[in-house]
Amino acid sequence: MRDEQLSPEQSLQLIQSMINKTRQDMSDDAIYFLVWGWITFIGCTGQFILKNLVHVEQHYLVWWLVPVGIVFTIWQGRKERKNQKVSTYVGESMKHLWIGMGISFFVLSMILTKLGWGSPVYPFFIMMYGLGTFISGNFLRFRPLVIGGVLAWALAIGSVFVPYDYQILFAAAAILISYIIPAYLLRQRNKSVHS
Amino acid sequence: MFKDLDPILHSQLRLAVMSLLISVKEAEFTFIREKTNSTAGNLSVQIQKLKDAGYIDVTKQFKDNYPQTICKITREGVAAFENYVISLQSYLKKD
Numbered sequence: 096m097r098d099e100q101l102s103p104e105q106s107l108q109l110i111q112s113m114i115n116k117t118r119q120d121m122s123d124d125a126i127y128f129l130v131w132g133w134i135t136f137i138g139c140t141g142q143f144i145l146k147n148l149v150h151v152e153q154h155y156l157v158w159w160l161v162p163v164g165i166v167f168t169i170w171q172g173r174k175e176r177k178n179q180k181v182s183t184y185v186g187e188s189m190k191h192l193w194i195g196m197g198i199s200f201f202v203l204s205m206i207l208t209k210l211g212w213g214s215p216v217y218p219f220f221i222m223m224y225g226l227g228t229f230i231s232g233n234f235l236r237f238r239p240l241v242i243g244g245v246l247a248w249a250l251a252i253g254s255v256f257v258p259y260d261y262q263i264l265f266a267a268a269a270i271l272i273s274y275i276i277p278a279y280l281l282r283q284r285n286k287s288v289h290s
Numbered sequence: 291m292f293k294d295l296d297p298i299l300h301s302q303l304r305l306a307v308m309s310l311l312i313s314v315k316e317a318e319f320t321f322i323r324e325k326t327n328s329t330a331g332n333l334s335v336q337i338q339k340l341k342d343a344g345y346i347d348v349t350k351q352f353k354d355n356y357p358q359t360i361c362k363i364t365r366e367g368v369a370a371f372e373n374y375v376i377s378l379q380s381y382l383k384k385d
Contacts, residue, residue, distance in 0.1 A: 101300065101301075101302055101305070103295075103378045103381040103382050104382070106300070106305060106374075106378055107375075107378055107382070109302065109305055109306055109309065110305065110309040110375070113306050113309035113310045113313075113325065113326075114309055114310075114312070114313045116310070116325045117310055117313045117314050117325070177354070180317065180318040180320055180321035181314050181316070181317040181318065181321045182314065182315040182316050182317070183313075183314045183315060184314070184315050186315075187315060
């Protein structure tokens with residue numbers, strides 16, 4: 096690009112093309128949704144199967160997948176930061192939203208450890224999944240995530256009406272609808288934007 | 291011609307730099323060079339002009355032992371960019 100005088104039309108075209116270029120460079124958030132989507136989905140369905148079908152007493156051990164996800168997230172985040180040449184407001188907002196969500200999940204787990212895990216916990220978890228994906232979908236202007244968030248809220252309400260052991264299946268369904276399916280669609284969109 | 295248009299912004303490369311920086315929090319020099327497809331020498335000169343006008347902040351630091359130049363639009367830069375776009379729109383309406 097040389098330093099030339101422009102007509103007003105050319106100026107507007109230039110502004111538009113540059114803004115589009117930064118939009119294309121948004122980091123690929125789909126990987127985090129996929130990893131955490133599958134970890135929590137396997138956790139929920141695994142715990143349901145171990146508890147209700149196989150009758151394993153230590154059915155909760157399946158949640159040891161969570162530390163694996165944390166290690167992966169830290170490793171991936173470091174790798175991205177190393178190669179990062181641009182920092183966007185959307186990227187920063189997403190980072191803070193999901194750090195906050197992660198801390199909230201941890202706090203909720205601590206509260207429930209005190210209250211006892213037999214209390215109806217899953218509607219609260221599902222409601223929070225909905226909140227996270229609804230906000231993320233609006234940040235990224237990606238409708239499937241927004242719809243996923245709304246459906247998760249509906250599932251949170253629905254889960255109240257089923258026995259405790261089956262609420263976990265509502266959580267698995269919420270994760271599938273609000274994380275996993277939108278994440279694959281998001282990845283597809285990112286690929287088509289980059290190509 | 292175009293006498294109301296801010297001369298700092300009414301140049302191809304400087305406008306391209308400002309358009310990139312308006313939509314991000316901050317960007318590395320190498321990112322701006324890739325996106326604007328400009329030479330390092332010319333880009334340095336234009337970035338210095340934007341910095342002198344108070345439109346951008348330039349921070350030089352080290353990352354993994356490599357020098358890194360980070361550019362960020364200032365509040366004055368955002369205001370100037372907005373005024374520039376408004377002036378452009380009024381020119382286009384006249385036509």
